[in-house]
Amino acid sequence: MAVVILKDGSRREYPQPVTPLQVALDLSKRLAKETVVAKVNGALWDINRVMPEEAELELLDFEDPEARDVYRHSTAHLMAQAVRELYPHVKLAIGPAIEDGFYYDFDLGEPLTPEDLGKIQKRMEELVKEDLPIERMVLSREEAIKLFADMGEDYKVELIKELPADAEISCYRQGDFLDLCAGPHVGSTGRIRAFQLTSVAGAYWRGDENNVMLQRVYGTSFAKQSQLEEHLRLLEEARKRDHRKLGRELDLFSINEAGPGMPFYHPKGVIIWNELLKLWREEHARDGYMEIRTPQILNRRLWEQSGHWDNYAENMYFTEVDDTTFALKPMNCPGAMLWYLTQHRSYRELPLRTAELGLVHRHEQSGVLHGLMRVRAFTQDDAHIFMLPSQIEQEISGVIDLVDRLYKVFGLEYRLEISTRPEKSMGSEEQWEIATQALIRVLENKGIDYKLNPGDGAFYGPKIDFHVRDCLKRSWQCATIQLDFQMPERFDLTYIGEDGQKHRPVMVHRVAYGAIDRFLGILIEHFAGAFPVWLSPVQVKILPIADRHHQYCKELAQRLEAAGIRVEVDLRNEKIGYKIRQAQGEKVPYMLIAGDKEVEAGKAALRTRSEGDVGQVDIAQFQQRVLEEIRTRQLN
RNA sequence: GCUCACGUAGCUCAAACGGUAGAGCGCAUCCUUGGUAAGGAUGAGGUAACCGGUUCAAUCCCGGUCGUGAGCUCCA
Numbered sequence: 001m002a003v004v005i006l007k008d009g010s011r012r013e014y015p016q017p018v019t020p021l022q023v024a025l026d027l028s029k030r031l032a033k034e035t036v037v038a039k040v041n042g043a044l045w046d047i048n049r050v051m052p053e054e055a056e057l058e059l060l061d062f063e064d065p066e067a068r069d070v071y072r073h074s075t076a077h078l079m080a081q082a083v084r085e086l087y088p089h090v091k092l093a094i095g096p097a098i099e100d101g102f103y104y105d106f107d108l109g110e111p112l113t114p115e116d117l118g119k120i121q122k123r124m125e126e127l128v129k130e131d132l133p134i135e136r137m138v139l140s141r142e143e144a145i146k147l148f149a150d151m152g153e154d155y156k157v158e159l160i161k162e163l164p165a166d167a168e169i170s171c172y173r174q175g176d177f178l179d180l181c182a183g184p185h186v187g188s189t190g191r192i193r194a195f196q197l198t199s200v201a202g203a204y205w206r207g208d209e210n211n212v213m214l215q216r217v218y219g220t221s222f223a224k225q226s227q228l229e230e231h232l233r234l235l236e237e238a239r240k241r242d243h244r245k246l247g248r249e250l251d252l253f254s255i256n257e258a259g260p261g262m263p264f265y266h267p268k269g270v271i272i273w274n275e276l277l278k279l280w281r282e283e284h285a286r287d288g289y290m291e292i293r294t295p296q297i298l299n300r301r302l303w304e305q306s307g308h309w310d311n312y313a314e315n316m317y318f319t320e321v322d323d324t325t326f327a328l329k330p331m332n333c334p335g336a337m338l339w340y341l342t343q344h345r346s347y348r349e350l351p352l353r354t355a356e357l358g359l360v361h362r363h364e365q366s367g368v369l370h371g372l373m374r375v376r377a378f379t380q381d382d383a384h385i386f387m388l389p390s391q392i393e394q395e396i397s398g399v400i401d402l403v404d405r406l407y408k409v410f411g412l413e414y415r416l417e418i419s420t421r422p423e424k425s426m427g428s429e430e431q432w433e434i435a436t437q438a439l440i441r442v443l444e445n446k447g448i449d450y451k452l453n454p455g456d457g458a459f460y461g462p463k464i465d466f467h468v469r470d471c472l473k474r475s476w477q478c479a480t481i482q483l484d485f486q487m488p489e490r491f492d493l494t495y496i497g498e499d500g501q502k503h504r505p506v507m508v509h510r511v512a513y514g515a516i517d518r519f520l521g522i523l524i525e526h527f528a529g530a531f532p533v534w535l536s537p538v539q540v541k542i543l544p545i546a547d548r549h550h551q552y553c554k555e556l557a558q559r560l561e562a563a564g565i566r567v568e569v570d571l572r573n574e575k576i577g578y579k580i581r582q583a584q585g586e587k588v589p590y591m592l593i594a595g596d597k598e599v600e601a602g603k604a605a606l607r608t609r610s611e612g613d614v615g616q617v618d619i620a621q622f623q624q625r626v627l628e629e630i631r632t633r634q635l636n
Numbered sequence: 637g638c639u640c641a642c643g644u645a646g647c648u649c650a651a652a653c654g655g656u657a658g659a660g661c662g663c664a665u666c667c668u669u670g671g672u673a674a675g676g677a678u679g680a681g682g683u684a685a686c687c688g689g690u691u692c693a694a695u696c697c698c699g700g701u702c703g704u705g706a707g708c709u710c711c712a
Contacts, residue, residue: 201707202639208709213639216707248647257685257703312712331712365637365710366703374711458712477711546669573668574675581673595671605672613672 005056021047021187024059034223035059036067036191037184044070046136046184062223072097074134074186075195075221076104081177082123083217092179093155093205093214100231101220105203107155108215117197117217124195131190132175136183144169148180155205156180194228195221198235243524244371250529250586252520252537253372261369261376263517268537271566272523275535276516277357279409279633280381287402289353289383294335296359300325305490306334311459315362332358333484333509336384337491345495350505351387351395357516358382372521373476379516386493386505392435395508396442396464396481403466403479403512410523411635414468414478416448419456426459427485435483436462460486470525478514478522483507527636530587530609534630541588542569542604543579545595552599556592556619563623565630580607589636590626592617610636 002017012023020038024031024047038045039058044066051057060067076095079102083090087108095104139147141160148156159180160169172181174189186192196219203216222228239245247253252269255262265273284291297319303309308316308330317328329335336354345352359379368374387395407414418439421432439462443450450464457463466479484507487493494502513519523531533539540560544553550571557567568588570579576593583591592604598616606614606622628634 199706200640203708204638213708215640218707255704260703308712315712362711367637367639367708368710369704460712482712543672545671548669573666575668575670576672577670578674579672584673591672593672597671607672 002051002053003055004051005054007058017050017053019048019050020045020057020059023057031059034061036062036064036186036223037070039066044184046134046187048133048187049136049184069097070184071186071192071223072102072221073181075192075219076102077134077172077174077177077179077181077185078124078127078189078192078195079120079197079217079219080104080106080179081127081174081189082120084177086119086123091153091155094159101198101218103203103216103218105205105214105216107205107212117200120217121195121197124197127175127189128192129190130175131188133188134172134174134185136185137171137173139169139171141169144171144180147171147178151178153180192221193223194225195219196228196232238525241525241528242371243373243521246524246529247371247521250524250537252524255371259377260366261364261374263372263375263377269520271537272520272531272535273516276513276519277381279406280513283402283405284353284355284383287353287398289355291355291357292336292339293356294332294339294358295329297326297328298334300327302334302338303327306337307460307486307490308334315364317361317363328361329358330360330362332356332360332380332382333384333487334491336382337487337493340384340386340493341491345386345493345505347388347495347497347503350495351385351391353383353385353395355381355383372517372524375515375517378518380511381513381516383510383512385508385510386488386495387507388495388503389506392438392483392506392508393442393445396439397446399481399508399510399512400442400446400448400464406512407466407468407479409633410526412468412522412526414466416443416450417453417456417465417467418443418450419453419458419463419465421462422455422457422459424459425457427461431485432462435485439464439481439483458482458484460484468522470522476514476518476522478519479510479512480514481508481510484509530589530636532629532633532635533589533626534633536587536589537566538568538586538588539566539626539630540568540590540592541583541586542567542592542594543576543583544569544571545576545593547573549594549596549599553592553594556594556604559619560623560626563627565623565626584609590622592622 002014004012004014004018004023006012012026020035020040021032024035035047037060038047039060040051040055042056045051062068062071073096076097080092080095083106084092091107093105093107095102144160145157148160163169170181170183171178172183172185197217198220199218201216201218202213205211205214220228220231222231247269250268251266252272253263253265256264300309303316312330316330319326319328335358336356339354340352357379359377361377364374364376369376385395418436420436443464461483463480463482465477467475468478469475488504488507493505493507495505497503523535542553542557544550553569557569560567570583572579580591587609589609591607593607594604598604601616603616603618604622606617608614
């Protein structure tokens with residue numbers, strides 16, 4: 001007698017133990033078809049694996065995140081099976097599900113080409129048609145090692161040897177393909193419906209560049225063909241939004257090979273840059289920040305004192321002048337310390353909030369450079385806040401509010417992470433505990449969700465990071481708030497307290513945009529180049545129909561410019577359709593078209609980027625509307 | 637930094653199995669003065685990333701360097 005308790009609490013009895021699939025079939029054919037994997041007594045369970053005599057059963061379909069991972073993991077196995085058949089000498093490494101898909105690492109001895117992917121994909125489709133059952137087997141450690149050693153699967157043997165002593169070692173078989181796997185999997189290859197291999201790249205065994213390079217094949221899979229197509233469409237859309245492509249097309253910035261990772265900003269890029277800073281300065285002034293500027297290169301001694309010489313030298317640029325070594329600053333903090341030290345400080349003036357738009361240089365590894373997202377020279381919207389220990393929570397809270405205000409202007413989503421003490425770190429256990437608790441308390445008091453990253457803090461203190469999501473679903477760290485115990489010590493910062501004695505201030509480093517450069521890159525992709533009016537390099541483009549309207553259009557432009565609107569007039573000898581096409585490509589938010597009718601009426605025909613032809617408008621009203629959108633920094 | 641691929645006009649890309657290269661877009665000039673996403677003609681524009689080797693001859697083959705891309709790794 002076996003008992004199955006379903007999610008809704010109902011009981012079903014069977015003469016002997018059954019599989020989840022059997023139960024699902026009893027309930028409905030459709031349910032059986034859509035179930036990817038089961039959960040039995042809280043643990044994931046193959047749908048064709050017999051359940052214990054008493055089982056709480058939950059049936060998961062593709063919409064469930066855990067089931068989705070199982071489904072994609074099974075697709076990875078299917079791919080491995082195809083690869084094994086096509087390349088019998090292959091050695092398999094690992095093949096997990098990842099966000100949006102899966103990959104499998106293969107040791108083939110030679111690289112795969114995109115054509116190879118097509119072959120593999122085709123073989124996978126055939127294996128799906130064969131609908132091979134996927135069966136689970138449990139082996140003893142010795143059996144497993146022998147089995148995989150005989151197959152020549154060195155990586156699998158290595159993995160087995162490292163499994164904990166009490167681990168149950170399981171394998172999955174489909175047809176004559178066998179793979180080491182904790183499982184679970186979908187019931188048979190025929191259950192995998194829509195999949196696509198997407199790319200191939202090198203990856204090191206265990207991510208260590210001292211190990212052999214494997215071929216990593218990426219793919220993705222979905223329950224329905226329509227979902228797969230939608231996903232591929234999104235990928236294509238993301239490619240179109242690539243800020244490197246749009247940056248060139250919209251003439252915002254370029255990167256010359258004379259300075260890898262060091263962007264050149266073109267006039268239109270600088271307009272956006274300056275608008276970002278204008279907003280930034282408004283918000284910082286509102287919060288009582290003072291702005292400072294510190295030098296680009298400073299004496300080696302300073303970097304020895306700050307600890308960068310020991311901890312960061314390999315990322316720094318140096319220069320030698322008059323027998324003295326100088327370093328190009330990779331961070332702004334030492335400069336801020338020297339500013340603090342220019343006066344005796346009283347507890348009465350704390351907190352001191354000093355901001356600095358500092359251009360820093362870091363010698364990042366060549367392979368990580370990526371457009372504006374990973375660069376070697378960038379401007380941080382930095383700030384250093386010097387405070388009394390009792391002011392920590394209030395100050396951190398203030399920074400969070402400031403960042404939130406800024407990001408809201410762009411409609412950007414973000415999530416927070418708190419990183420705690422890493423193994424290699426400085427300061428007392430007590431200091432760390434107090435600081436970490438302060439960060440946690442601030443977020444909890446504000447009712448903000450966060451993820452805890454144990455051991456991921458800076459060596460000098462714990463931190464809160466803001467992660468923004470871009471249209472490619474990549475997560476970018478932008479704002480960060482870091483408590484620092486080291487810098488005030490190393491520079492012997494003090495303030496005179498109420499008691500007339502010297503005390504050590506607490507300091508936080510923080511950035512809001514992070515790097516202006518990266519933030520601009522994110523915005524380009526976020527808006528797909530169609531910036532809100534206040535950020536648009538050209539806000540209104542005026543298009544005359546024929547030569548005789550040029551004068552009227554120039555006057556119109558002058559009028560709008562005088563009101564503070566960025567305007568361009570297209571006086572080229574081209575037809576109106578052509579000019580519109582061009583302006584649309586430049587993603588200009590507003591076009592004003594003037595011909596005989598408009599000159600006659602003293603108006604202009606408005607065309608918007610998103611709605612097309614809107615008809616004639618009164619110039620004064622239009623000007624009002626645009627100015628209001630700029631003033632309120634309205635989103636599109 | 638590592639692996640693989642790539643580097644031809646401002647941009648997007650061709651072709652030539654080794655005999656110094658083309659198109660479209662863009663740009664300029666002219667014709668056209670046209671009403672809501674490409675009017676026509678003509679023209680300028682390339683030391684084929686850089687350095688070396690092989691060869692009678694190299695943009696093409698080989699090696700190195702630099703850069704770019706994807707991925708890995710790194711990210712105080």
